[in-house]
Amino acid sequence: MREAAADWWQTEFPNWIYVFKMVFAGLLALGIGYGLDLESPRSGLITVFIVMQPQSGMILAKSFYRVIGTLVGSVAIFVFVGLFAQTPELFILATALWIGLCTLGSAHNRNFRSYGFVLSGYTVALIGLPAALNPALTFDSVMTRVTEITVGIVCAGVVSALVFPQASAPGLVRIIRGRFTAFVDLIGATLGGTADRKALEATNARFVGDIIGLEALRSSAIFEDPEIRLRSGRLTRMNSEFMALSTRVHALHQLMNRLHDSRNPSAQLVIDAISPYYQEVQPLLTRSGGEPVMTASDAADAALKLDAYKQELPRRVRTTRAMHADAFGDEAILDFDTASELLYRVIDELHAYTLTYASLVQRRHEREQWEHTYAPKTSLVIASIAGARAAITLIGLSTFWILSGWPSGDVAALNAAAFCAITSAAPDPAKATRTVTMGVGVAVVLGYFYTFHIVPQLDGFWMLAAALTPVLMLAVLLTTKPSLAGYGLGICIFFPFVAVPDNLAHFNAAGYLNECIALMVSLIVTTVAFMLLLPPTTNWTVRHLEKQLRKQVIQACFGKLAHLALQFESGTRDLMHQITMVTGSRPALRKDAFGWMFATLEIGHAIIELRTELHGIRSGNPELLPDTAYTALNRLRETLPALFEQPTPATLAAVLGANNNAIAEVQRAIGPHYRERSERHRLQRTLSYLHFIRTALLDPQSPLQPMHQNQDARANTSSGNHSGASHAA
Structure with a gap:
């Protein structure tokens, strides 16, 4: 029982803390919205669930870009309503082009900057389409929307930072330390000759994800921790040096593999001449007791040993080359020179990487001066396809709305545009949208039960909060399970949308069913668009x-x-x-x-x-x-x-x-x-x-x-x- 309890404490308890925090923050935003007499307090509740993240730094980063995206989208709304309010067709076309451009910008960026582009796009759809129907109320609609979003963002940030805070910085430290230790082991195995090609390629494949993940975590942690902000340049520098070093090590390993596979007898002479140098590298990365270097403090001593080794290496290599010059042929000389040059590059890059790691002990250091940021690379063609897909989906549903006169057609159009933009960055957008659609189906059924059988019998905010809590807790808990996250997200966002009353509550079954049908249609159309319009998984x-x-x-x-x-x-x-x-x-x-x-x-x-x-x-x-x-x-x-x-x-x-x-x-x-x-x-x-x-x-x-x-x-x-x-x- 004690072991089971300890395991639960380590694995499940943090998830429950996260569930309680997010539900509390959402209900706090809802209560403040009612208290301020905002038109739609549920928008603050939904905002909390949209920006929710496990660490407070991630919430702050996502909230920052959500505010920026909302403000940029609000400016676009004023422009579009001012130019095209009298011509709905042109307004929809301008909105579609704007969403397409923002989706393209989202594909060209990484982390939560990408989310800022998405927000600036679908804010125009969510607020702009209703505002275009009533141009005189545009300013009030935009200001109300911005206020509701701001309430949700502030509540999510404050609760995350004050109630059982989970900071990003400790995770960042663990990643940096674990990656350095893993790389020390890799160098020892690679240069010692015990790593095979498949193991090396698997390790390098893992490093690809580590590099992207570290950059994402760093860009979030700087929002919450001043110590991380002081070291942000060095963390970026470490990522750059790590990329260069891992490439050098892989190149050296591949060259030695080619020599081992070579049928030329002189290749073995080169291997015998250069291998002793490789075996000298791992001891430089171990402490006096024989344990590998792990902490930044240990790295300072390793950096001194690497520097001394680097200074002596060229002279020693020249001596070895002269000793074997008669036995080597022209090809073997080339192999030896290439292997020794790559070895020197590895030691040089390893020394720089170790120096930067060691410098993290100090709050300020000269190695902080690093202006070269991680430069993502995105195909303009694929980004343009994502933007065109969102624009086509919006135009298609809007055309159906206008021609059919469907009262809830605007809900279908704006939600389809929003989800096309949001899920375009997912690895399999069609699958992600399908799971969210199923979650929305559950939200619609539960929402009907709440709207027409529970909410009318409640008196006051506290009873409403108590009634909503079980469903919201279940939905947030589902988002902590990777296989069920899509279902949870659908319930988190759309259950409040259909079940939480506005300040001026309406109980209209026909209107409710119309809006729910519009939601389901929008998600089904989005799923079909991702399946048919050049899906990213082809x-x-x-x-x-x-x-x-x-x-x-x-x-x-x-x-x-x-x-x-x-x-x-x-x-x-x-x-x-x-x-x-x-x-x-x-x-x-x-x-x-x-x-x-x-x-x-x-x-x-x-x-x-x-x-x-x-x-x-x-x-x-x-x-x-x-x-x-x-x-x-x-x-x-x-x-x-x-x-x-x-x-x-x-x-x-x-x-x-x-x-x-x-x-x-x-x-x-x-x-x-x-x-x-x-x-x-x-x-x-x-x-x-x-x-x-x-x-x-x-x-x-x-x-x-x-x-x-x-x-x-x-x-x-x-x-x-x-x-x-x-x-x-």
Whole structure:
């Protein structure tokens, strides 16, 4: 019993605290609405359930963007009513275009900023359509609506912050600490040679979600905790450094895998020469007692050890290279230089990441100066489809409303537009809307019972609150269960909508049934729209996002070098996160997409580093490379985008040819003659980037491998035909 009670306390008790808090906040907003004699106090209650989140920081962030979205939408209402009140058709068209644009903006943003765009869109539908029917009351309607929403937001925020507060900051600390510890283990397994490819890819797949999740939690926590605000720049910096570091580790692991799979005898010599360095890294990330580094305080000591190791590494690698130079061939030298360069990059990125982690102990630190934010990447085509879907749904239902003269047609139109905008960001909007529709069905039945059998017999707010509490508690409790959240959300929002009376109560059964039919029709039409109008879960959507992911290589080849690495990294991972969200039940599509993500990250990063190195050579010592080398390198940069935009055997052959030509030109530039160490090192770095690109293109586990097989098949067919002809002759 004691164990069961402890388990319940850890798992279920926080959910019940959340249920009581949200119901209390909702009833508080309802009571204040009645006390202020607002037209529709239930709007405050519904607002509480819309902005409800487990942590107070999330509620504050969502509330902030809800207020901003409502205010922007209110301004749009005044404009549209002023221009088109006399022509309902133009008003509906303008509203549809506005909702479409806001839905597009929502798809282009992340976290609760996305929600702000949604609010500014459907506020025009929720308030604007009724206001257009009575233009003289527009100002009063807008001000009443804003007041009701504000009451709900204030109640949700105050109750969340004062009654058993659940802060976001402790969760953020746990995520940061857990991710650092997990990454230490990953580096030890990867560089120690105990991690296989599948385990590494699964870990990197998890890191994609962690990166997005940490950014979302950080953007919420800054609203509630001044300590998090003081460290916000460092948290953003850690996320950026983590992305770069995980890509480096994966690239190094892939290179070593290729060497292990190589049939070249000299590959084993390279492995034997470089492996001792890998085994020295994990001890740098352990405490004196042998435990791994976990806290930010421990990280300070690890950063000192990493810095000392980084300073000594180039000299030691040069010594090892000189010792094995006679045994290595040309190919092995390239492999050794590339592996050692990647190792140095890993140590450098790990040192920076550890320094930033260690700096979190201090309230203020110089590493806080970090202006490069996470840059999400969204397909304009898919965002435009989401906006067009919402606009088409609104226009379709509005047209039916006008032509039929349906008294509750405006309710159907505005709710369909609102739900099209709200659920467009869900991984499977049709499924999400279906579950909400079922919840609304329950809300309609319960609402009828309450409206016509319970509410007329109640006297005063306290009896109303007592009568509503059981249903509201059940609905909020359902939202805490992932599989039932849609049903709970439908009841939370629409049960108050149909069952809670206005200050001037009306008991009209015909009107009630009309509005309930309108609600059900709006949700059914929304579900059908998501199923028919290019649903986000189609294979076409996944392939399109995968193509956008591959196009990140174009950005790596031709984007401005300033902050390019961070933009490339975050954009690629954001696209992969979107693919992950819509391929939950299709692991084969997800696996293909992850293959392209790794290929894009590896080759894209190598191109960015190659361009950075060439920029330094051109600006500091342009004579270091001959014109033919510059021409060959430019040719490589021109052929790579074509390969990732349209992967075919021909485009792959063109890239490999350009890459081999560039390697030959840089090797000639290095030559056997004497050069300054800094000059030779620059050229060797350039050569290592080119060699890494070649190994990535030839990787047998790469999604480009089928192109090689097609080339080999054609070559064998051509060879067979030729030999057959000779034999016949």
